[in-house]
Amino acid sequence: MKYLDEFRDPELARRMFDQIRRITTRPWAIMEVCGGQTHSIIRNGIDQLLPPEIELIHGPGCPVCVTPLEIIDKALAIAARPEVIFCSFGDMLRVPGSRKDLFRVKSEGGDVRVVYSPLDAVKLAQQHPDREVVFFAIGFETTAPANAMAVYQAARLGLKNFSMLVSHVLVPPAISAIMESPSNRVQGFLAAGHVCSVMGTDEYQPLVEKYRVPIVVTGFEPLDVLEGIRRVILQLEQGRAELENAYERAVRPEGNVAAKQMLADVFTVTDRAWRGIGVIPRSGWRLSDRYAAFDAERRFDVSNIQTTESMLCRSGEVLQGRLKPNQCPAFGKECTPRTPLGATMVSSEGACAAYYQYGRFIPTANVGVNG
Ligand code: SF4
Numbered sequence: 001m002k003y004l005d006e007f008r009d010p011e012l013a014r015r016m017f018d019q020i021r022r023i024t025t026r027p028w029a030i031m032e033v034c035g036g037q038t039h040s041i042i043r044n045g046i047d048q049l050l051p052p053e054i055e056l057i058h059g060p061g062c063p064v065c066v067t068p069l070e071i072i073d074k075a076l077a078i079a080a081r082p083e084v085i086f087c088s089f090g091d092m093l094r095v096p097g098s099r100k101d102l103f104r105v106k107s108e109g110g111d112v113r114v115v116y117s118p119l120d121a122v123k124l125a126q127q128h129p130d131r132e133v134v135f136f137a138i139g140f141e142t143t144a145p146a147n148a149m150a151v152y153q154a155a156r157l158g159l160k161n162f163s164m165l166v167s168h169v170l171v172p173p174a175i176s177a178i179m180e181s182p183s184n185r186v187q188g189f190l191a192a193g194h195v196c197s198v199m200g201t202d203e204y205q206p207l208v209e210k211y212r213v214p215i216v217v218t219g220f221e222p223l224d225v226l227e228g229i230r231r232v233i234l235q236l237e238q239g240r241a242e243l244e245n246a247y248e249r250a251v252r253p254e255g256n257v258a259a260k261q262m263l264a265d266v267f268t269v270t271d272r273a274w275r276g277i278g279v280i281p282r283s284g285w286r287l288s289d290r291y292a293a294f295d296a297e298r299r300f301d302v303s304n305i306q307t308t309e310s311m312l313c314r315s316g317e318v319l320q321g322r323l324k325p326n327q328c329p330a331f332g333k334e335c336t337p338r339t340p341l342g343a344t345m346v347s348s349e350g351a352c353a354a355y356y357q358y359g360r361f362i363p364t365a366n367v368g369v370n371g
Helices: 004-008 010-023 035-043 069-079 102-107 118-127 144-157 171-180 193-199 202-211 222-238 257-266 289-294 315-319 351-357
Strands: 028-034 054-061 084-088 111-114 132-139 162-169 188-192 215-218 243-245 267-274 278-287
Touching: 004 010, 004 222, 010 222, 028 035, 028 171, 028 193, 028 222, 035 054, 035 188, 035 222, 035 351, 054 171, 054 222, 054 315, 069 084, 069 102, 069 132, 069 162, 084 102, 084 118, 102 111, 118 132, 118 144, 118 162, 132 144, 144 162, 144 257, 144 289, 162 267, 162 289, 171 188, 171 202, 171 278, 188 193, 188 222, 193 215, 193 257, 202 215, 202 243, 215 222, 257 267, 257 289, 278 289, 315 351
Parallel strands: 028 054, 028 188, 084 111, 084 132, 132 162, 188 215, 215 243
Antiparallel strands: 162 278, 267 278
């Protein structure tokens, strides 16, 4: 298949559902790690059309959702400073911090700007040498190369007024944390294709071997997701645990070598807190010592942040697959996209946003959890 439409072909999808039905003999729980895949699943009703034995557990792969509250509060404090132009992608603006969000900071006079690329922020720093330009660099391995490039470019240009608030997170340590959790029910993973297009698949082999868990690298269109599910189920039914690449049109085992070299230069692996989940060892990137001058946390004193999470929001459980969004008592009531209590209702990749957007207000038999 060459064109996008072919990956949405209803007839092919029907055949794929039939195949999955034929090979499924007992209950299996599969986690789609990435929020983009969650949206594809909910938008296309895949979870409702699968055999009832298959439960899809939504994973923590939404970059906005897992950005720790402390970093959000640091962003709010930095963005409120008069000398700062604070740059971010749009979906971070409505993420609730302890007391407000970036929109509120903007309405109170903060110079908060939405950019479409971190290089736009570098350009702003060139255009405003009298201001401090800060870029909010969050996300998984997917967005990191562009952020690394921006730091590299700022260094090359000798910019002294550019910095980044970095909160990058990494997928493989999150898979380890899920598998080592005493309450884990995940038996197979759909790994995020775009992450693997950067990092390759090599990091996943040790996870497959250590936890004896099938991992299938999967894309985002309906047929991509169905093929990923089909391959995981086939492995589980046959008692196999292997790493498979079902997204060969974008993913090579070695990944993007040039991007990985830049990432290794600009970033260093660090322990990272995930919002609603807690600290996962060696699960993030911070700026390497070589580029420490571009670290906004060092440039601005934001060390004494006191965080307060919403008492009502249960997004930590949603992110760990322990609760479906529509099982949260606040879903669609106190918490809506207009009045979000948690980042999972704000982000375009958030599970709560997906359930709200596609009208999943009532839990169905096929989406029950906590079994
Ligand atoms: S529905 Fe709202 S309150 Fe409930 S978990 Fe999702 S974001 Fe949090």
